[in-house]
Amino acid sequence: MKMAGTTTSTADECRHLFRFFGLPEGGHFEAPATLVAMGTEGREQPVVAVHVEGARVGFLPGYLAAQVNPENRPLLGLAAEARVQMWGAGVGDGLRVIGWVAPSQGPVAWPHDDNNPAAVTVEDQRAEAHASRTGMVREALEGDDPRRAEQFERGLVGGVHYLETIEPIKQLKRDGKLEEALELCYAAVEGAESARDGREPAPWYTEQAAIIHRKRGERAEEVAVLRRWLKACPPERRAGSKLQGRLDKLEG
Structure with a gap:
């Protein structure tokens, strides 16, 4: 351990x-x-x-x-x-x-x-985490479970699965490249929506987009991306969610 x-x-x-x-x-x-x-x-x-x-x-x-x-x-x-x-x-x-x-x-x-x-440095740990996600995606796409492969295929945008964008988004933010990070966030949001299979889309990508909009002073865009997630989210999963709380503070 x-x-x-x-x-x-x-x-x-x-x-x-x-x-x-x-x-x-x-x-x-x-x-x-x-x-x-x-x-x-x-x-x-x-x-x-x-x-x-x-x-x-x-x-x-x-x-x-x-x-x-x-x-x-x-x-x-x-x-x-x-x-x-x-x-x-x-x-x-x-x-x-x-x-x-x-x-x-x-x-x-x-x-x-x-x-x-072992990956000891922060940089090595980030690379290891990214490689692990990419490996998981490739294994699912090329595996023997057709349902799992189909679900992961729905999460692809431009040949990249939304799970593979986590480290690139973080790095772009660290580098101050907010426009590029935002573009990648929206690609990931699209992938997460397509692969949600009746559940709520993975919220991290929407949250990151909202954070970037906040940094850029784009209140209307921040509200819009939060509402987009809530619209795609089953009604029973909206109340109490972190993104619903963020929107409530904006509109309260």
Whole structure:
């Protein structure tokens, strides 16, 4: 399971640990770890930290902490034993670290190895996410399930599936190319509408279009794109939706 906190609250200790293992420039290693219950003071849910060589390197995801330690008591013996796989990569003058944790009993099938390294940097993670979506689309289009293939075909606009536009839209926004990002948003909105199969269209693309219109001071266009989504949305799915709330604030 991927740990939380490795790039935020435990980042300094993670970098220290890489230096301890002789990897100041990054790389990866596996090591024994200890699960440590953080106690209940000020917390409603169990929190379980992961320690390696005395350094706190991350936390179990919340739902997993609740499974491992539902009564939020000190973890002892086998319950506290774990292993980690840590990956680091240089970013600027520093080191970014991510890691996975698993119970120490029995062999561990880590998701990454030398032949399939983890995407550590933000840029690599974005590329990995985009490649994963593209792979899913191609698998559906070329797979043995004709109904699934037909549904994905309906989501194509200009040979590109709307799911494949997420990272390009984000990148165009980061680059300040709002006109191009908006054009891609509307292509994705069209694809999402065509593939909705009686459900509401995927809302993210409409939301991004609305955000861009807001930045450009185009209130009428923002209202129009929100109404477009609501019109395509089944009536019972409109109330309480994020996009209905955004429109209500605009028109309230």
